[in-house]
Amino acid sequence: MKNKILVFSGDPNSINSEIIYKSWKKIKTNIKKKIYFISNYNLLKKQFSKLNYKIKLQKVNNISEKSYLNDIKILDVNLKFKQPFKVNKKYASSFVRNSLNLAHRLSLNNKVMGLINCPINKNLLGRKKIGVTEFLAEKCKVKKNSEVMFLRNKKISVSPLTTHLDLKDVSKKINTKIIVIKIKTIDLWFKKKFNKKPKIGILGLNPHNAEMRKNSEEKRIIIPAITILKKLKISVKGPLVADTLFIKDYQKFDVLVGMYHDQIITPFKTIFKFNAVNITLGLKYLRVSPDHGTATNLIGKNKGNCKSLTECIEFVNKFGK
Numbered sequence: 001m002k003n004k005i006l007v008f009s010g011d012p013n014s015i016n017s018e019i020i021y022k023s024w025k026k027i028k029t030n031i032k033k034k035i036y037f038i039s040n041y042n043l044l045k046k047q048f049s050k051l052n053y054k055i056k057l058q059k060v061n062n063i064s065e066k067s068y069l070n071d072i073k074i075l076d077v078n079l080k081f082k083q084p085f086k087v088n089k090k091y092a093s094s095f096v097r098n099s100l101n102l103a104h105r106l107s108l109n110n111k112v113m114g115l116i117n118c119p120i121n122k123n124l125l126g127r128k129k130i131g132v133t134e135f136l137a138e139k140c141k142v143k144k145n146s147e148v149m150f151l152r153n154k155k156i157s158v159s160p161l162t163t164h165l166d167l168k169d170v171s172k173k174i175n176t177k178i179i180v181i182k183i184k185t186i187d188l189w190f191k192k193k194f195n196k197k198p199k200i201g202i203l204g205l206n207p208h209n210a211e212m213r214k215n216s217e218e219k220r221i222i223i224p225a226i227t228i229l230k231k232l233k234i235s236v237k238g239p240l241v242a243d244t245l246f247i248k249d250y251q252k253f254d255v256l257v258g259m260y261h262d263q264i265i266t267p268f269k270t271i272f273k274f275n276a277v278n279i280t281l282g283l284k285y286l287r288v289s290p291d292h293g294t295a296t297n298l299i300g301k302n303k304g305n306c307k308s309l310t311e312c313i314e315f316v317n318k319f320g321k
Contacts, residue, residue, distance in 0.1 A: 004063045004111050005316050008103050009039035010118030011097065012079065013089040014294035015304035017047035020072075020118065021055060022306035023313060029069060029141050031317050034113070035064050037072055038055050038099050038106075040079035044072075047084045051300065054068075063106060077102060085299050093124040100132065104139045107285040112160065114286030116312045117195025119294045131164045132289065133280050140284045146181045148281035151265065151291055153272055153311075157198075157255045158264045159186060168178070170260045171205065171217055179225035180256075186255055187234045193319055198254035201245070202226060202238030217259075246271065274308040277315050286320055288312045290302040 013227045037044075041059050044063045049054055058071040067073045079095040079203070080086040087095075100117070107115045122131045125136050130212070139149035150159045161182060183200060190198040202222060210216035223241045240249075242258065246267035250256060258264025269291065276291035290308035298304055 001256055002035060003034050003113065004109075005034045005113050005313065005320065006063075006106055007035055007037050007097050008115070008117040009037055010096070011120045011124065012040070012043055012092050013085060013121070013296060013299075014119055015296075015298050016118040016294070017044055017053075018051060018299075018302070018304040019290070019306040021048065021051070022051045022059055022304065023310045024072065026306065026310050027313055031313060033069055034317065035073065035260045035313070036060065037074045038077060038080075038103050039074050040095065041074045041076045043079055043081060043084055043087070044074065050084055051174045051302075060080055060176070063109070063111060075102070075106075083129070088154065093126055093146060095119055096124045097126065099175045100135060101139075104136060107287070112285065114316035116309070116311065116316060117287070117289045118258075119292060123292055127277060132287075133163055136280060140281055140282075145178060146185060146282050148182050148185050148189075149178060150186065150279045150281050151276045152279060154277045155272070156253065156268070157186075157190075158268045159255065159257045160261045161257060161259050162262055165260065167260065173251045174187050174205065174217065174221055174259055176221050176225040176228070179222065183225075183229055183234065183236065183257060184232070185281050186257070190254065196226060196254070197235055199233050199252065200234065200255045200257060201237045201240050201250070201253040202236055202240045203245065203256065203258045203263060204239035207243065208243055209293055222259075225255065275311070276308060277311050279315075286316060288315060 045057055056071045058067040058073055059076050060073045077099045080091045103115050117132055120132060125135055126136045133149050148159055149163050160168050209218045218239045226236050226238055242263055274292060278289045278291050280287045290312055292308055
Protein backbone atom coordinates (compact mmCIF):
# COMPACT_ATOMS: atom_id res chain seq x y z
CA MET A 1 0.00 0.00 0.00
CA LYS A 2 1.31 3.45 -0.93
CA ASN A 3 0.92 5.08 2.43
CA LYS A 4 4.29 6.43 3.54
CA ILE A 5 5.22 10.11 3.67
CA LEU A 6 8.89 11.06 3.99
CA VAL A 7 9.91 14.33 5.65
CA PHE A 8 13.56 15.41 5.63
CA SER A 9 14.26 17.79 8.52
CA GLY A 10 16.47 19.95 6.30
CA ASP A 11 19.09 22.44 7.41
CA PRO A 12 20.25 21.86 11.02
CA ASN A 13 20.80 25.61 11.52
CA SER A 14 17.23 26.77 10.99
CA ILE A 15 13.73 27.01 12.42
CA ASN A 16 12.93 23.58 10.97
CA SER A 17 12.62 21.80 14.33
CA GLU A 18 10.17 24.49 15.43
CA ILE A 19 7.92 24.16 12.37
CA ILE A 20 8.13 20.35 12.57
CA TYR A 21 6.90 20.44 16.17
CA LYS A 22 4.12 22.93 15.44
CA SER A 23 2.97 21.00 12.36
CA TRP A 24 3.01 17.73 14.28
CA LYS A 25 0.60 19.25 16.81
CA LYS A 26 -1.79 20.27 14.02
CA ILE A 27 -1.98 17.26 11.71
CA LYS A 28 -4.43 14.43 12.26
CA THR A 29 -3.49 11.12 13.85
CA ASN A 30 -4.27 9.13 10.71
CA ILE A 31 -1.66 11.19 8.83
CA LYS A 32 0.94 11.02 11.62
CA LYS A 33 1.17 7.25 11.35
CA LYS A 34 2.23 7.58 7.70
CA ILE A 35 5.12 10.00 8.33
CA TYR A 36 8.79 9.00 8.62
CA PHE A 37 11.36 11.71 9.30
CA ILE A 38 14.83 11.60 7.80
CA SER A 39 16.95 13.42 10.37
CA ASN A 40 19.54 13.04 13.11
CA TYR A 41 17.92 11.66 16.24
CA ASN A 42 20.25 13.37 18.73
CA LEU A 43 20.07 16.73 16.95
CA LEU A 44 16.29 16.82 16.87
CA LYS A 45 16.09 15.64 20.48
CA LYS A 46 18.45 18.37 21.69
CA GLN A 47 16.80 21.07 19.57
CA PHE A 48 13.39 20.15 20.98
CA SER A 49 14.85 20.22 24.49
CA LYS A 50 16.42 23.62 23.86
CA LEU A 51 13.04 24.92 22.65
CA ASN A 52 11.30 23.30 25.65
CA TYR A 53 9.16 21.07 23.43
CA LYS A 54 7.85 17.89 25.04
CA ILE A 55 7.53 15.25 22.35
CA LYS A 56 8.68 11.65 22.01
CA LEU A 57 11.08 10.55 19.29
CA GLN A 58 11.74 7.00 18.15
CA LYS A 59 14.51 5.67 15.92
CA VAL A 60 13.34 3.30 13.20
CA ASN A 61 15.41 1.25 10.78
CA ASN A 62 13.07 1.34 7.79
CA ILE A 63 9.77 2.73 6.52
CA SER A 64 7.90 -0.46 7.43
CA GLU A 65 8.75 -0.27 11.12
CA LYS A 66 5.86 0.87 13.29
CA SER A 67 6.00 2.98 16.44
CA TYR A 68 3.75 4.45 19.09
CA LEU A 69 1.16 6.52 17.28
CA ASN A 70 2.16 9.98 18.50
CA ASP A 71 5.93 9.43 18.44
CA ILE A 72 7.99 11.06 15.71
CA LYS A 73 9.61 8.22 13.76
CA ILE A 74 13.20 8.99 12.73
CA LEU A 75 15.41 7.34 10.13
CA ASP A 76 18.72 8.37 11.70
CA VAL A 77 21.43 10.00 9.56
CA ASN A 78 24.86 10.59 11.09
CA LEU A 79 25.76 14.15 12.12
CA LYS A 80 28.55 15.52 14.30
CA PHE A 81 27.71 18.60 16.35
CA LYS A 82 28.39 20.31 19.67
CA GLN A 83 25.74 23.01 19.75
CA PRO A 84 22.34 22.01 18.30
CA PHE A 85 21.66 25.24 16.41
CA LYS A 86 25.26 26.02 15.45
CA VAL A 87 26.34 22.97 13.50
CA ASN A 88 29.64 23.28 11.66
CA LYS A 89 29.06 23.95 7.96
CA LYS A 90 31.22 21.01 6.85
CA TYR A 91 29.22 18.53 8.93
CA ALA A 92 25.89 20.17 8.10
CA SER A 93 26.69 19.93 4.39
CA SER A 94 27.56 16.24 4.63
CA PHE A 95 24.38 15.59 6.62
CA VAL A 96 22.16 17.40 4.09
CA ARG A 97 23.64 15.62 1.07
CA ASN A 98 23.53 12.19 2.74
CA SER A 99 19.95 12.79 3.84
CA LEU A 100 18.83 13.86 0.38
CA ASN A 101 20.52 10.82 -1.15
CA LEU A 102 18.65 8.59 1.29
CA ALA A 103 15.41 10.47 0.64
CA HIS A 104 15.85 9.99 -3.10
CA ARG A 105 16.45 6.25 -2.79
CA LEU A 106 13.48 5.75 -0.48
CA SER A 107 11.19 7.88 -2.63
CA LEU A 108 11.66 5.44 -5.50
CA ASN A 109 9.94 2.82 -3.33
CA ASN A 110 6.37 2.28 -4.46
CA LYS A 111 5.22 2.45 -0.83
CA VAL A 112 6.13 6.14 -0.64
CA MET A 113 3.46 8.72 -1.48
CA GLY A 114 5.87 11.63 -1.61
CA LEU A 115 8.89 13.43 -0.18
CA ILE A 116 8.86 16.71 1.77
CA ASN A 117 12.08 18.53 2.52
CA CYS A 118 12.21 21.29 5.09
CA PRO A 119 14.17 24.45 4.12
CA ILE A 120 17.87 24.17 3.30
CA ASN A 121 20.60 26.76 2.80
CA LYS A 122 21.63 26.04 -0.80
CA ASN A 123 25.29 26.59 0.07
CA LEU A 124 25.23 23.27 1.91
CA LEU A 125 24.72 21.39 -1.36
CA GLY A 126 28.30 22.22 -2.31
CA ARG A 127 27.69 23.50 -5.83
CA LYS A 128 26.96 26.96 -7.14
CA LYS A 129 23.52 27.84 -8.52
CA ILE A 130 21.97 24.55 -7.49
CA GLY A 131 19.06 24.04 -5.10
CA VAL A 132 17.16 20.94 -4.03
CA THR A 133 15.09 21.14 -7.24
CA GLU A 134 18.18 20.72 -9.40
CA PHE A 135 19.85 18.26 -6.98
CA LEU A 136 16.95 15.81 -7.13
CA ALA A 137 16.41 16.35 -10.86
CA GLU A 138 20.01 15.24 -11.41
CA LYS A 139 19.45 12.19 -9.21
CA CYS A 140 16.35 11.31 -11.25
CA LYS A 141 18.35 11.77 -14.47
CA VAL A 142 15.93 14.42 -15.72
CA LYS A 143 17.06 15.50 -19.18
CA LYS A 144 17.48 18.99 -20.64
CA ASN A 145 16.45 20.84 -17.45
CA SER A 146 12.86 19.79 -17.99
CA GLU A 147 12.10 19.68 -14.25
CA VAL A 148 9.66 22.36 -13.14
CA MET A 149 9.65 24.44 -9.95
CA PHE A 150 5.98 24.93 -9.18
CA LEU A 151 4.43 26.87 -6.28
CA ARG A 152 0.77 26.28 -5.60
CA ASN A 153 -2.07 27.24 -3.32
CA LYS A 154 -5.82 26.99 -3.76
CA LYS A 155 -6.04 30.31 -5.61
CA ILE A 156 -3.13 30.31 -8.08
CA SER A 157 -0.01 28.40 -9.12
CA VAL A 158 3.22 29.98 -10.34
CA SER A 159 6.38 28.64 -11.94
CA PRO A 160 9.72 30.27 -12.78
CA LEU A 161 11.12 29.01 -16.08
CA THR A 162 14.65 29.35 -14.71
CA THR A 163 15.35 28.78 -11.03
CA HIS A 164 18.52 29.64 -9.13
CA LEU A 165 20.30 31.73 -11.74
CA ASP A 166 21.94 35.14 -11.62
CA LEU A 167 19.91 37.68 -13.59
CA LYS A 168 22.72 38.17 -16.08
CA ASP A 169 22.38 34.51 -17.11
CA VAL A 170 18.59 34.31 -17.52
CA SER A 171 18.37 35.47 -21.13
CA LYS A 172 21.06 32.93 -22.10
CA LYS A 173 19.07 30.04 -20.62
CA ILE A 174 15.60 30.62 -21.99
CA ASN A 175 14.63 29.32 -25.41
CA THR A 176 11.48 28.32 -27.26
CA LYS A 177 12.05 24.59 -26.76
CA ILE A 178 12.46 24.74 -23.00
CA ILE A 179 9.36 26.91 -22.61
CA VAL A 180 7.32 24.36 -24.56
CA ILE A 181 8.74 21.38 -22.62
CA LYS A 182 8.10 22.89 -19.19
CA ILE A 183 4.60 24.14 -19.95
CA LYS A 184 3.65 20.75 -21.39
CA THR A 185 4.82 19.21 -18.09
CA ILE A 186 2.70 21.68 -16.10
CA ASP A 187 -0.37 21.15 -18.31
CA LEU A 188 -0.14 17.35 -18.06
CA TRP A 189 0.40 17.36 -14.28
CA PHE A 190 -2.55 19.71 -13.75
CA LYS A 191 -4.82 17.47 -15.80
CA LYS A 192 -3.70 14.32 -13.95
CA LYS A 193 -4.00 15.75 -10.45
CA PHE A 194 -7.07 17.95 -10.81
CA ASN A 195 -8.78 16.63 -13.94
CA LYS A 196 -8.75 20.16 -15.31
CA LYS A 197 -7.29 21.88 -18.34
CA PRO A 198 -5.41 24.81 -16.78
CA LYS A 199 -5.44 28.39 -18.06
CA ILE A 200 -1.75 29.29 -18.26
CA GLY A 201 -0.38 32.83 -18.47
CA ILE A 202 3.17 33.35 -19.74
CA LEU A 203 5.08 36.46 -18.71
CA GLY A 204 7.49 38.35 -20.91
CA LEU A 205 11.08 38.79 -19.84
CA ASN A 206 11.65 42.53 -20.28
CA PRO A 207 9.89 45.61 -18.87
CA HIS A 208 6.76 46.24 -20.96
CA ASN A 209 7.76 43.23 -23.08
CA ALA A 210 10.56 45.41 -24.54
CA GLU A 211 7.75 47.18 -26.42
CA MET A 212 7.76 44.15 -28.72
CA ARG A 213 10.99 45.12 -30.45
CA LYS A 214 11.97 42.80 -33.28
CA ASN A 215 15.12 41.51 -31.58
CA SER A 216 13.57 41.13 -28.09
CA GLU A 217 13.26 37.77 -26.31
CA GLU A 218 9.50 38.22 -26.48
CA LYS A 219 9.54 38.27 -30.29
CA ARG A 220 12.31 35.75 -30.86
CA ILE A 221 11.61 33.17 -28.14
CA ILE A 222 8.41 33.57 -26.11
CA ILE A 223 5.82 34.27 -28.83
CA PRO A 224 7.02 31.34 -31.01
CA ALA A 225 6.68 29.07 -27.95
CA ILE A 226 3.14 30.31 -27.33
CA THR A 227 2.25 29.63 -30.97
CA ILE A 228 3.49 26.02 -30.66
CA LEU A 229 1.62 25.49 -27.38
CA LYS A 230 -1.63 26.77 -28.85
CA LYS A 231 -1.29 24.33 -31.74
CA LEU A 232 -0.97 21.58 -29.10
CA LYS A 233 -4.36 22.73 -27.71
CA ILE A 234 -2.80 23.98 -24.48
CA SER A 235 -4.62 27.01 -23.07
CA VAL A 236 -1.94 29.70 -22.94
CA LYS A 237 -1.92 33.49 -23.14
CA GLY A 238 0.95 35.95 -23.37
CA PRO A 239 3.43 37.38 -23.23
CA LEU A 240 1.92 39.16 -20.24
CA VAL A 241 3.36 42.38 -18.79
CA ALA A 242 4.81 41.53 -15.40
CA ASP A 243 4.62 44.89 -13.63
CA THR A 244 0.79 45.07 -13.44
CA LEU A 245 -0.24 41.42 -13.63
CA PHE A 246 -0.37 40.80 -9.89
CA ILE A 247 -2.60 43.78 -9.18
CA LYS A 248 -5.68 41.86 -10.27
CA ASP A 249 -5.35 40.06 -13.61
CA TYR A 250 -3.51 37.08 -12.10
CA GLN A 251 -6.93 35.89 -10.93
CA LYS A 252 -7.87 35.04 -14.53
CA PHE A 253 -5.36 32.18 -14.64
CA ASP A 254 -4.75 28.83 -12.97
CA VAL A 255 -0.99 28.98 -13.57
CA LEU A 256 1.44 31.83 -14.27
CA VAL A 257 4.87 31.10 -15.73
CA GLY A 258 7.64 33.68 -15.31
CA MET A 259 11.02 33.79 -16.97
CA TYR A 260 13.06 33.97 -13.75
CA HIS A 261 12.79 33.24 -10.05
CA ASP A 262 12.05 36.61 -8.43
CA GLN A 263 9.90 37.88 -11.30
CA ILE A 264 7.15 35.45 -10.39
CA ILE A 265 7.86 34.35 -6.81
CA THR A 266 8.32 37.77 -5.19
CA PRO A 267 4.78 39.03 -5.99
CA PHE A 268 3.34 35.59 -5.21
CA LYS A 269 4.89 35.57 -1.73
CA THR A 270 3.95 39.21 -1.17
CA ILE A 271 0.28 38.36 -1.71
CA PHE A 272 0.06 34.88 -0.15
CA LYS A 273 2.86 34.83 2.46
CA PHE A 274 3.27 31.22 3.69
CA ASN A 275 0.14 29.89 2.03
CA ALA A 276 1.86 27.81 -0.63
CA VAL A 277 3.48 24.49 -1.40
CA ASN A 278 6.66 24.28 -3.49
CA ILE A 279 6.44 21.25 -5.83
CA THR A 280 9.02 19.84 -8.25
CA LEU A 281 7.37 18.45 -11.37
CA GLY A 282 9.09 16.00 -13.71
CA LEU A 283 10.78 13.82 -11.07
CA LYS A 284 10.20 10.10 -10.62
CA TYR A 285 8.26 10.86 -7.43
CA LEU A 286 6.33 13.68 -5.78
CA ARG A 287 8.59 16.16 -4.00
CA VAL A 288 7.33 19.22 -2.15
CA SER A 289 8.76 21.72 0.31
CA PRO A 290 7.60 24.69 2.39
CA ASP A 291 7.55 28.04 0.63
CA HIS A 292 10.11 29.79 2.85
CA GLY A 293 13.74 29.70 3.86
CA THR A 294 15.71 28.65 6.94
CA ALA A 295 14.90 31.88 8.88
CA THR A 296 18.02 31.68 11.07
CA ASN A 297 17.13 35.09 12.53
CA LEU A 298 14.05 33.51 14.16
CA ILE A 299 15.75 30.54 15.85
CA GLY A 300 14.60 30.25 19.48
CA LYS A 301 12.06 33.08 19.22
CA ASN A 302 8.95 30.92 18.73
CA LYS A 303 7.93 32.99 15.70
CA GLY A 304 8.20 30.31 13.01
CA ASN A 305 5.07 29.84 10.91
CA CYS A 306 4.29 26.16 10.29
CA LYS A 307 1.43 26.78 7.81
CA SER A 308 3.44 25.91 4.70
CA LEU A 309 4.86 22.67 6.13
CA THR A 310 1.40 21.64 7.32
CA GLU A 311 0.05 22.37 3.83
CA CYS A 312 2.85 20.22 2.35
CA ILE A 313 1.94 17.26 4.52
CA GLU A 314 -1.75 17.55 3.72
CA PHE A 315 -0.99 17.97 0.00
CA VAL A 316 1.13 14.80 -0.16
CA ASN A 317 -1.47 12.89 1.83
CA LYS A 318 -4.17 13.95 -0.64
CA PHE A 319 -2.33 13.95 -3.96
CA GLY A 320 0.59 11.55 -3.39
CA LYS A 321 1.10 8.79 -5.91
